Amino acid sequence: MMTGHEIRETFLRFFEERGHVRVPSSPLLPANDPTLLFANAGMNQFKDVFTGVERRPYKRATSAQKCIRAGGKHNDLDDVGKTARHHTFFEMLGNFSFGDYFKREAIEYALDLLLNVYKLPLERLWFTVYETDDEAAELWVKAGASPERVLRFGAKENFWQMGDTGPCGPCSEIHYYQGPDPHDPTKNRAELVNGPGDETIEIWNLVFMQYDRSADGTLTPLPAPSVDTGAGLERLAAVLQGVRSNFDTDLLRPLVDFAAELAGRPYVADSHEGFAMRVIADHARATAFSIADGIYPGNEGRNYVLRKIMRRAIYHGRHALGLDRPFFHRVTDKVVEMMRGPYPELEAARALIERIVKSEEERFGATLSTGLQKLEALLATVPYGEMPDYKELARLYDTFGTPRDLIRVSLEERGISIPEDEFNLRFEEALGELQRASARSVDARAKTKEVYARLAERLGRTEFTGYEGTRLAGARIV
Ligand code: ATP
Ligand code: MG
Ligand code: MG
Ligand code: MG
Numbered sequence: 001m002m003t004g005h006e007i008r009e010t011f012l013r014f015f016e017e018r019g020h021v022r023v024p025s026s027p028l029l030p031a032n033d034p035t036l037l038f039a040n041a042g043m044n045q046f047k048d049v050f051t052g053v054e055r056r057p058y059k060r061a062t063s064a065q066k067c068i069r070a071g072g073k074h075n076d077l078d079d080v081g082k083t084a085r086h087h088t089f090f091e092m093l094g095n096f097s098f099g100d101y102f103k104r105e106a107i108e109y110a111l112d113l114l115l116n117v118y119k120l121p122l123e124r125l126w127f128t129v130y131e132t133d134d135e136a137a138e139l140w141v142k143a144g145a146s147p148e149r150v151l152r153f154g155a156k157e158n159f160w161q162m163g164d165t166g167p168c169g170p171c172s173e174i175h176y177y178q179g180p181d182p183h184d185p186t187k188n189r190a191e192l193v194n195g196p197g198d199e200t201i202e203i204w205n206l207v208f209m210q211y212d213r214s215a216d217g218t219l220t221p222l223p224a225p226s227v228d229t230g231a232g233l234e235r236l237a238a239v240l241q242g243v244r245s246n247f248d249t250d251l252l253r254p255l256v257d258f259a260a261e262l263a264g265r266p267y268v269a270d271s272h273e274g275f276a277m278r279v280i281a282d283h284a285r286a287t288a289f290s291i292a293d294g295i296y297p298g299n300e301g302r303n304y305v306l307r308k309i310m311r312r313a314i315y316h317g318r319h320a321l322g323l324d325r326p327f328f329h330r331v332t333d334k335v336v337e338m339m340r341g342p343y344p345e346l347e348a349a350r351a352l353i354e355r356i357v358k359s360e361e362e363r364f365g366a367t368l369s370t371g372l373q374k375l376e377a378l379l380a381t382v383p384y385g386e387m388p389d390y391k392e393l394a395r396l397y398d399t400f401g402t403p404r405d406l407i408r409v410s411l412e413e414r415g416i417s418i419p420e421d422e423f424n425l426r427f428e429e430a431l432g433e434l435q436r437a438s439a440r441s442v443d444a445r446a447k448t449k450e451v452y453a454r455l456a457e458r459l460g461r462t463e464f465t466g467y468e469g470t471r472l473a474g475a476r477i478v
Contacts, residue, residue: 001240002118002240004234004251008091011233011236014117018060020061021061022063023063025091025343026039027293028293028295029293036072037068038068038071038295039067039068040069041228041230042067042093042096042229043096043162043209043230046228047167050226051167052222059100060097060100060101061096061098062093064092064093064342065092066091066289068088068290069086069090070305073162073163076088077308077312078420080279080283081275081276085234087234087285089286089289089290090234091234092233093236094228094231095109095229096226098226099224099225103135106208106229107172107206110204111140118236120176120240122144124178126176126189126190127150128150128151128158128172128175128194130152130154130155130158130171131152136208151193158172160228161213164215165213166212167212167226168209168210168213169209169210170208170210172205173206174203175200175202176239177189177192178198178199179199198245201235201239203232204236205229207228208225209222209228210226234246237249247269247281251338252278252281252282255280255281255285256277256278256280258331259277259321259331262317262323262327263323265321273320279313280317280331283313284334284335285339286309287309287310287353288353289335289343291306291353292343298452308405311364311368311406313328315372324365324369326362332353349459351459352455355459359451368402370400371402374400378396379414384415387411387418393430394434397427
């Protein structure tokens with residue numbers, strides 16, 4: 001059975017052997033791209049190559065890209081630990097053609113790799129195309145797919161874009177049926193494709209890049225049709241290692257088990273504790289990789305998103321697992337140990353990661369204890385499952401610093417789920433009424449930034465990129 005590291009290497013080598021240049025992952029902190037919080041796809045670093053603004057000495061590339069999807073157009077944060085296939089941090093394997101090959105080769109390469117190298121059974125694969133893309137549908141059949149396995153979907157599923165602007169185009173995806181019997185006649189497996197469950201999972205997206213979307217929505221054709229593909233390494237690993245959850249692959253399970261060990265109880269997948277262990281495992285990866293790439297916890301933009309991720313992990317550790325002393329830095333350190341081979345930047349930042357995480361845990365620990373107690377007390381004043389007054393919730397933040405995000409997570413645990421945007425809006429309104437001067441908190445924010453910047457200087461880190469461009473996307477400090 002292949003390990004995660006072997007699956008990554010096999011992918012990259014397959015495309016190298018077919019004339020693709022192996023390009024290292026770009027950092028999670030996007031260079032010169034204010035539209036992006038974190039790298040969220042393999043194509044990010046090639047954005048300008050697709051549009052013809054930048055030229056490279058090659059027309060084919062392959063990469064394993066570090067991605068985080070926890071904000072902006074692609075945000076999977078609320079799904080982590082609940083589905084078997086969504087992470088905040090994951091690796092996206094990809095092959096790219098810059099005006100070189102197009103649909104036919106992209107489809108043939110993908111199927112060749114899956115069937116002949118990874119040895120996946122064709123009978124478990126399903127294919128999707130954009131509703132009007134007859135060409136792609138025909139190519140799948142020519143490459144070996146049976147016609148009833150090629151399904152059509154609309155723009156939501158099969159027209160890919162990295163954000164509100166940038167290169168985009170119709171796409172075609174490969175899905176894998178993980179159920180017990182691929183020929184079970186009682187199941188409509190076609191309905192499972194792009195469905196809510198994990199029985200059929202999307203493993204690979206082939207994007208046929210044809211347009212550049214500008215801020216006003218206009219689509220301008222790219223100088224030459226191109227290809228951008230993305231396959232989630234953790235999902236491929238689940239499929240190839242014969243497990244039903246990404247969290248059971250060798251890329252994540254040791255972290256889940258380590259969380260269990262720290263908590264002194266076994267990992268039971270289908271339990272509240274099991275959920276907490278998965279969240280901790282996932283968030284530890286996002287945290288370690290972010291810090292190694294120069295993104296530190298803070299109060300704005302991507303720095304705030306990282307802080308939110310770290311606090312969620314700390315919260316679940318305390319709340320579900322009784323880990324009330326700093327523990328999370330030990331999990332992030334295990335990430336370094338597991339991933340430093342392919343990602344040496346983790347080793348270079350090892351001491352820094354540990355210090356930042358530990359200090360965040362210590363600083364947040366006291367706030368969290370008080371905040372959670374007050375929140376429990378508040379919730380006890382309303383009937384179970386009923387929403388308390390927004391003003392009372394905002395007061396918890398204002399007085400005890402209980403993070404808005406954790407208030408929402410706690411409510412969800414009591415069966416009250418509110419979409420993030422709506423919750424934030426109502427919360428901020430209520431808070432606005434409560435708060436006048438914020439000068440005091442502004443001071444505190446400035447201080448934290450300095451502390452971490454000084455730490456980074458002392459402990460070192462490859463390529464410190466600083467705080468440039470972190471004022472993004474309206475993440476107010478709550
Ligand atoms: P899904 O529909 O499952 O949310 P997606 O369509 O949003 O996935 P793409 O934008 O097409 O994903 O990304 C390409 C590939 O990256 C996917 O086919 C999948 O294998 C992987 N992937 C996407 N999001 C995640 C995630 N949050 N965690 C792990 N892998 C992911
Ligand atoms: Mg998605
Ligand atoms: Mg999808
Ligand atoms: Mg997709």
